[in-house]
Amino acid sequence: MFRRILIANRGEIALRIIRACHELNIEAICVFSEADRGVAYLELADRAICIGGPAPKDSYLKSDRIIAAAEIAGADAIHPGYGFLAENATFAEKCRACNLEFIGPSAEAMRLLGDKSTARELAQKCRVPTVPGSDGILEDEQQTLQVAEKLGFPMIIKASAGGGGRGMRIVHGKPELLNAIKQARQEAQGAFSNGDVYIEKFLDRPRHVEVQIIGDHHGTILHLGERDCTLQRRYQKLVEESPSPAIEPRTRKDLCLSAIRLAKAAGYFSAGTVEFLVDARGKFYFIEVNTRIQVEHPVTELITGIDLIKTQIRVAAGEPLPFYQKGVRFSGHAIECRINAEDPDENFRPCAGTITRFRPPGGLGVRVDSYAHDGCRVSPHYDSLIAKVIVHQPTREEAIRCMQRCLAEFIIEPLKTTIPFQRQVLSHPDFERGSIDTGFVERVFTPSR
Amino acid sequence: MLDIEKIRDLVEMMVKNDLVEISLRDGEEEVNLRRPNAASAFSTPDAAPPAGLTTLPPPAGSRLAPLPNVAASNSPAVELIEIKSPMVGTFYSAPDPESPPYLRVGQALHVGMVVCIVEAMKVFNEIKSEVAGTLERILVSNAQAVEFGQPLFQVRP
Numbered sequence: 001m002f003r004r005i006l007i008a009n010r011g012e013i014a015l016r017i018i019r020a021c022h023e024l025n026i027e028a029i030c031v032f033s034e035a036d037r038g039v040a041y042l043e044l045a046d047r048a049i050c051i052g053g054p055a056p057k058d059s060y061l062k063s064d065r066i067i068a069a070a071e072i073a074g075a076d077a078i079h080p081g082y083g084f085l086a087e088n089a090t091f092a093e094k095c096r097a098c099n100l101e102f103i104g105p106s107a108e109a110m111r112l113l114g115d116k117s118t119a120r121e122l123a124q125k126c127r128v129p130t131v132p133g134s135d136g137i138l139e140d141e142q143q144t145l146q147v148a149e150k151l152g153f154p155m156i157i158k159a160s161a162g163g164g165g166r167g168m169r170i171v172h173g174k175p176e177l178l179n180a181i182k183q184a185r186q187e188a189q190g191a192f193s194n195g196d197v198y199i200e201k202f203l204d205r206p207r208h209v210e211v212q213i214i215g216d217h218h219g220t221i222l223h224l225g226e227r228d229c230t231l232q233r234r235y236q237k238l239v240e241e242s243p244s245p246a247i248e249p250r251t252r253k254d255l256c257l258s259a260i261r262l263a264k265a266a267g268y269f270s271a272g273t274v275e276f277l278v279d280a281r282g283k284f285y286f287i288e289v290n291t292r293i294q295v296e297h298p299v300t301e302l303i304t305g306i307d308l309i310k311t312q313i314r315v316a317a318g319e320p321l322p323f324y325q326k327g328v329r330f331s332g333h334a335i336e337c338r339i340n341a342e343d344p345d346e347n348f349r350p351c352a353g354t355i356t357r358f359r360p361p362g363g364l365g366v367r368v369d370s371y372a373h374d375g376c377r378v379s380p381h382y383d384s385l386i387a388k389v390i391v392h393q394p395t396r397e398e399a400i401r402c403m404q405r406c407l408a409e410f411i412i413e414p415l416k417t418t419i420p421f422q423r424q425v426l427s428h429p430d431f432e433r434g435s436i437d438t439g440f441v442e443r444v445f446t447p448s449r
Numbered sequence: 450m451l452d453i454e455k456i457r458d459l460v461e462m463m464v465k466n467d468l469v470e471i472s473l474r475d476g477e478e479e480v481n482l483r484r485p486n487a488a489s490a491f492s493t494p495d496a497a498p499p500a501g502l503t504t505l506p507p508p509a510g511s512r513l514a515p516l517p518n519v520a521a522s523n524s525p526a527v528e529l530i531e532i533k534s535p536m537v538g539t540f541y542s543a544p545d546p547e548s549p550p551y552l553r554v555g556q557a558l559h560v561g562m563v564v565c566i567v568e569a570m571k572v573f574n575e576i577k578s579e580v581a582g583t584l585e586r587i588l589v590s591n592a593q594a595v596e597f598g599q600p601l602f603q604v605r606p
Contacts, residue, residue, distance in 0.1 A: 068569030
C-alpha cells in the first residue's frame, strides 16, 4: 500500500482525496497555485507545495513541477482527480516512468478510449450499440457527403479529442454541413490541438445515462450501476441521480454489461464511466468513455455504500477489488446538485469573489462535498463548482423532497449561484415524473428572461 | 530641508512596506532610518509583528528635533531583492558535492550568473540570477526541498 500520495488537483476533489488517504492511513500531499495559497483544505494535507502561478497552465497543468513535488515529498503515487491532467496519457506515462504510480488506467487504455472516434470503433467491435454516424473521423468532402446522405438530419459534429461537453455542433440541413464542419475543425484545433471530427445522428430528446465501472490490475471489471445525468445546460451537468427513473430493468442490465464489455476490450482498470444516450423508445447508444473519476461519483457511492476513491487507491496499489459483482447492492435513490458560482439570471455567467457566509445543509442522508467556507476566495481561474449536495433516501420522491429542503437551507453569500435554478428544476412536473431529456433546460428555462 | 512631516511619512512608509533601512540626503541634511527588528519580507504570514523601532539622537548639526522611535545608523542601505525559485525541486548550493558553493555572502552578483542548482527528476537545473548586486543572505540550506516561488537569496542591489 502507498505511504504517501500526491494530489495533483485542487478544490473539492483534492479535499475528497485527502479524506480517502487519511482513512487508509496514507499521507496526503497537496500541490497548490498561488491563487489557492491559504485555502482551508490545504491545512488538512500532510504537506502542501506551491507549484506556480494562478493560471492552470502555470501550475496545475505543469506536469514536471507536479512530478518534482512528488519527488521532494517522497510520494509513491499521484492521484490526478478530474480535469487538469486526469486524462493526459503522457502525464500518466511520465509518472510511471518516474516510479510514481498514477491512480487511474493505463496510458494505452486512456489513449484508446479517450479518443472518441477510436472508442466508437472499439464499441462497434464489441457489439455495443453506437449512435449511427461516420465510421471514424471525417476524411474529405466526398466521404462526408456520402455519410450525411445515409444518416439524415439533424446531425451533430463532434471533435475526436473533445471532452467535457466542448467541441460539438449541431447541423440541421445539407446547406450548412460543409461550412459547419470547417468551423468545427478550426475550433477543435484551437481548443484541443486536434482538428479531427466525426459526425453522429442527433437523437431526438435523448436521456444521458452513464455506467460507473471499476477494474483492478488482475483483469476484473465490475459495474456499479448507472447514473442519469440528463439535466444539463450546454452539455454541462447540473443534476445527476441514480437509479435512472426512465429506463427499464432490461435496459439497465444491457447498459451495464455493454460498459463492462467495452472496458474489458480496452484492458481498463481503475474507475471509469461509460456514457450512453437513451432514446424515447429505450434504445441506447454509446457515446464516450471518461477515463477518470467523475464529479458525480458520490451519487454511486451513496447507493452502493462503496468508497470509490479508496477503491481506486487500493486497486492502484495492486489489490484485487474487495467485492464481487453479486456482492454489489443498490439501495435507495440518490440525487446530486452541482452548486456553481454562476448567475442563472445572467445566462449563467460565472461569478468570482469571496464567500462571506457559507451555511451548508445537513440532516439524515445529506452529504455536502465542498472546499468552501466563510472567507473563502472563489477564483476566476478555475471552474465555478463551489459545492456538491448529494442526498440519499429510500425513494425518489423522498430524495427530491430532501434535496428541495437542502437547497432551501443552503446559504452562499454574496455570490450568485445555481441554487435558485436547481430549486425550480426539481419542482418542475417533468422532472418529478422522470420524463425530461437533454434539451429540457434550454427549452424550459432559457426563454424566460 | 527635511522636515518632521516628511520624516513621519518616511517612517510610515517604511513600516507599511516593511523596509529595513532608508537613507536620504537633501543638501546638507541627511537622515538615516533603520528598523533593526523589522520582520523580513520573507517571514511566514503568522510571524510576530516587528518589534518597535529604537531611538537614537539625531546627527549633530541637524536642525531636526529628536524624533521618537527612529534610529540613525551609519551604514547606508536600500530595499533587498529576493531571488525566488522558478521551479519545484531540491536546492543545491554547489555544482557537485566536491566543489565549493557557487556563492558566499558578500559576493558580487551579475545578471546571468549561476547562483545555485535546483534538481528535479534527476535533472540538474542551473538557476541564473536576474539581478546584479551583493549577496546579503542565503535563505535555504543545501539539499533542502524548495517550492515554486520560494525565496532562495537576498541581494543588495
